[in-house]
Amino acid sequence: MSSPTSSHAYGIGLIALLVGLSASVVFYTSFYLPESLAKPSVSHAILEPTEEFIIEIVPGAVIEGNENYVPNKAEALLTFTNKVKWVNMDDTAHTVTPDHRYADGYSGDFGSPGVIKPGDSYEFLFTEETVLNYFCQPHPWMKGEITVSKSRF
Template identity: 80%
Template sequence: MGTPTSSHAYGIGMLALIIGMSATLVFYTSFYLPESLAKPSVSEHILNPEDEFIIEIVPGAVIEGNENYVPNKPTVLLGFTNKVIWQNNDDTAHTVTPDHRQADGYSGDFGSTGVLKPGDTYEFLFTEEQVIPYHCQPHPWMTGTITVEKSRF
């Protein structure tokens, strides 16, 4: 009797499968994954603006008709005031929720995750020009709009 040849074919097939899977894994972790997760290149002066811009959720903001986000429709400038902080100075929890999904290429999705309890803050670093209308999820009459522009200087 001769030796079976099917075990050699099986071994060669398994070796080819292992090599193929290894090559796929190396490509995925070395090239595809880093490129898909890479953030865009943003200049240092935009990543480290000269100043922060504060928007206050004022006391009594929960009452319809009162002021709520102050200032309510600010314009911030990239490189100067593009790091924006919302401070909840009211005695009620609020949110900063975009009217429509908004994302910044560098900082990701805009909007507070969960509620801002009294005394809490939400900050966002804008790196692109955009206009974002937003509101408070539990109090939809509370609205604001932030405009992000390039500096003219």
């Protein structure tokens, strides 16, 4: 009679082992692996640039033909001015919306999450070189461009 009991225990032990291994694989691929691969390694100098680059949405920007994003063709440098902030100085809400979807490898999707109300701002940390055209969704004649490049120093 000892033979059926030991094979029964062996079967239960094997099932417990398979369940444990399966749970480990699910945890590793669902939680640990995506978290460890979520963001690329970026140098400290790029993550903490020496200064913030300000782009103003100027008063009267809502009127077609007026200046809108100033500077309109901005140039930022990685490690120096790659943290860019759009400040709405106008009395109308605006957006910063990319012409084409852009996702920075570290910071994710670019574009203001909804409108930027008067007096509010939107900021984005660029960690890669890029040339990006953007506009205001409610006022599509408002257009800007930002070029992010490596420092020459």
